Amino acid sequence: MLEPIFHILKQAQGVLAQQNREQKDAALKAARAAIDAERAAILAANAVDVDRARSAGMKESLIDRLSLSETRVDGIMEGVDAIIRLEDPIGLVKAGWKTPNGLFIERITVPLGVVAVIYESRPNVTVDAFALAYKAGCAVLLRGSSAALESNRALVSAIRAGLGRGAPGVPDAVALAASGKRDEIDEILQARGFIDVALPRGGRELIQRVARNARVPVIETGEGNCHIFVDESADIENAVDIIENAKIQRPGACNAVETALVHKNAVLALMPLLAERFAGKVELRCDERAKNAVPIALRAPGGIKDASEDDWDTEFLDYVLAVKTVDTLDEAIAHINRYGTRHSEAILTNELKAAERFCRRVDAACVYVNASTRFTDGGEFGFGAELGISTQKFHARGPMGIDALTAIKYRITGDGQVRLG
Amino acid sequence: MLEPIFHILKQAQGVLAQQNREQKDAALKAARAAIDAERAAILAANAVDVDRARSAGMKESLIDRLSLSETRVDGIMEGVDAIIRLEDPIGLVKAGWKTPNGLFIERITVPLGVVAVIYESRPNVTVDAFALAYKAGCAVLLRGSSAALESNRALVSAIRAGLGRGAPGVPDAVALAASGKRDEIDEILQARGFIDVALPRGGRELIQRVARNARVPVIETGEGNCHIFVDESADIENAVDIIENAKIQRPGACNAVETALVHKNAVLALMPLLAERFAGKVELRCDERAKNAVPIALRAPGGIKDASEDDWDTEFLDYVLAVKTVDTLDEAIAHINRYGTRHSEAILTNELKAAERFCRRVDAACVYVNASTRFTDGGEFGFGAELGISTQKFHARGPMGIDALTAIKYRITGDGQVRLG
Numbered sequence A, B: 001m002l003e004p005i006f007h008i009l010k011q012a013q014g015v016l017a018q019q020n021r022e023q024k025d026a027a028l029k030a031a032r033a034a035i036d037a038e039r040a041a042i043l044a045a046n047a048v049d050v051d052r053a054r055s056a057g058m059k060e061s062l063i064d065r066l067s068l069s070e071t072r073v074d075g076i077m078e079g080v081d082a083i084i085r086l087e088d089p090i091g092l093v094k095a096g097w098k099t100p101n102g103l104f105i106e107r108i109t110v111p112l113g114v115v116a117v118i119y120e121s122r123p124n125v126t127v128d129a130f131a132l133a134y135k136a137g138c139a140v141l142l143r144g145s146s147a148a149l150e151s152n153r154a155l156v157s158a159i160r161a162g163l164g165r166g167a168p169g170v171p172d173a174v175a176l177a178a179s180g181k182r183d184e185i186d187e188i189l190q191a192r193g194f195i196d197v198a199l200p201r202g203g204r205e206l207i208q209r210v211a212r213n214a215r216v217p218v219i220e221t222g223e224g225n226c227h228i229f230v231d232e233s234a235d236i237e238n239a240v241d242i243i244e245n246a247k248i249q250r251p252g253a254c255n256a257v258e259t260a261l262v263h264k265n266a267v268l269a270l271m272p273l274l275a276e277r278f279a280g281k282v283e284l285r286c287d288e289r290a291k292n293a294v295p296i297a298l299r300a301p302g303g304i305k306d307a308s309e310d311d312w313d314t315e316f317l318d319y320v321l322a323v324k325t326v327d328t329l330d331e332a333i334a335h336i337n338r339y340g341t342r343h344s345e346a347i348l349t350n351e352l353k354a355a356e357r358f359c360r361r362v363d364a365a366c367v368y369v370n371a372s373t374r375f376t377d378g379g380e381f382g383f384g385a386e387l388g389i390s391t392q393k394f395h396a397r398g399p400m401g402i403d404a405l406t407a408i409k410y411r412i413t414g415d416g417q418v419r420l421g
Helices: A003-016 A021-037 A039-055 A060-066 A070-085 A123-135 A146-165 A183-189 A204-213 A236-248 A267-278 A288-292 A329-339 A352-361 B003-016 B021-037 B039-055 B060-066 B070-085 B123-135 B146-165 B183-189 B204-213 B236-248 B267-278 B288-292 B329-339 B352-361
Strands: A093-098 A104-111 A114-119 A139-143 A174-176 A197-201 A226-230 A257-263 A283-286 A304-306 A320-326 A344-348 A366-371 A388-390 A398-400 A406-417 B093-098 B104-111 B114-119 B139-143 B174-176 B197-201 B226-230 B257-263 B283-286 B304-306 B320-326 B344-348 B366-371 B388-390 B398-400 B406-417
Touching (some): A021 A039, A039 A146, A060 A146, A070 A123, A139 A183, A257 A329, A267 A288, A283 A288, A344 A352, A406 B398, B003 B174, B060 B146, B114 B123, B123 B139, B146 B174, B226 B329, B236 B267, B236 B344, B236 B366, B257 B267, B288 B320, B344 B352
Parallel strands (some): A114 A139, A114 A197, A226 A344, A344 A366, B114 B197, B226 B257, B226 B344
Antiparallel strands (some): A388 A398, B388 B398
């Protein structure tokens, strides 16, 4: 039963919406100081979560995401600092004009409203999402995973205490949905009139659940079946560097590459170098022509496998790369538009026409020429703080900065005008 | 079973997305010429719809909305001309910057995709929606009411013939959902992966259906429970003019005023004038203080009634105005934020502070100072053509021009960059 919380958040958002940057930044500083002051309690709560997760047999990679340390708490506070440094996104006049009858119309940014963030076991998201929403004048309902419940309780308790201490703070603008039950997610997703946007951040299962059940506006983030197309004119050495970076710099990221598409006239030059670079590190799942381009001597044991149809459709998030040979640029584009998730797609080429055609025809949030797909990121784009990477077209697309939490309002100033026609 | 149509539309949208302004305008001109050429067939089809509607007992006001005439067909063609004159909204670079490592990032407008428009019995919407979508590079699925089926068939058939005649036209970018069954609406609303946005244009019942069933992004339009607040410092003569305009210039419009909120210090001056102006034309539903401010001599028979709680909540769309007296500006703001539909809200005042406070605190797409709410309209705002008035905050708010049918894409140009941190 979250309804009482919905009412409180909505009320608090109305108050927060009227605050100026000084007030919001002062409150964020107070929240940051409270996290610092409650450091010991936060780490103790996190230790409870980690112990419980380990006993329940959670994978070590997930335990790592769940775990806090002194350094990570420092990182969380630096995240708040970065958000304090952001310009206030509210009250900006994005356009203004006079109409023929003398009305003055302004288009002004306002907070989107109450934001629900539904996420998995990374406690840093708790603070990040709160601080971004608060700066945008939005109240926020945090729904983390049950595995991080104690950590999130300690963090939200510290934040609310900090907001309550400073005069302008609005502690009720942040709440934790803490029952740990799945039903709670559905209740959030159906709260029309209370939740202005829900941001699911998580795996395919969560996204599917959201797609089925949401009655509130949603920004979907996450899934990235990304491609790099190596055109016949590409600089092959550089192509190997870029594919390596996009694959292994952080294989679990949504902007990591999953399939390399290789022009038939580049495959003989590329594959030996790629197989050598990836030997013992990355499993290659190749089509016939790509496999045949790798000399037997360079085939690491188990390193080269045959690709199946399923591989084109899979976001491995692992040290696995599918490789497909294509006859033409257009075949690469068609493959991407069929199997891609409209996230990040790259062409490596020295031909202007090929670059243009690829960028225009590939349907994705981010299209790259001669760079790694790993740059799809709010920080790399210079947004200062990131809310996630939207894989939809509606409202926000690609890396989302704080602007994604704003809406607009028209202000029309007249001197007695009435409409005639 | 619309699925075959969904596939065709999606395919056609991919083709249309690549066209430049010249190509799209040439196709729109061809469609316009075909409507002109098929005028007789269109009017004959409309006569069938009108006869059938009249036999079924449709109200004359709705018959009027359904009916076409030579003049109205001219009006439809002028609408297409206005859209031809619009700048191409696609391919605009909205922002561009270099990152520290030398990547060049551009934010470029692209078509939103396949648009479904679900509307009632106004055949002009068929052509308007098609032309706006086409110019924005979007394919469009038109789902008009069954009452207008023959008219819509004739119009879409002419449009498709016109598009097919000119070399660059993409006839498959427009389709009519013509089964006339209600299930069809649900099929459209659930077509994730095919329909990029659904635009319901109609009454409360349609909006509710959409809210319950939509799995695709929606832009809600329509409902407008709009207020005018007459502050104590308002120019009373002008207030009467503005309220009259907002109420009776077109009572059925969503931007018509439904409740006047009157400051207690203005009520004695305003009400006699308002009662006199509205006598025999508009029924006033007043609270105690407003009623008592109308001299008995000015009370037209049946012209002044007692307001009930329900009246604050009602979009009359008729010659009825609710009137409530408030003690303070803040009481007016609270009333609007409680009962309003976040559409268009006005304050009439000569006090700067009151105007500022009202505009900041009222949550609505359009907030007015000293002007009629009737100006909430794409044409009045200078957008050239209007897609409707969004009453939501997400993606688009207020009067929507063609921009509401665009999304963005990031294009990132590098010279071999890989991500390090």
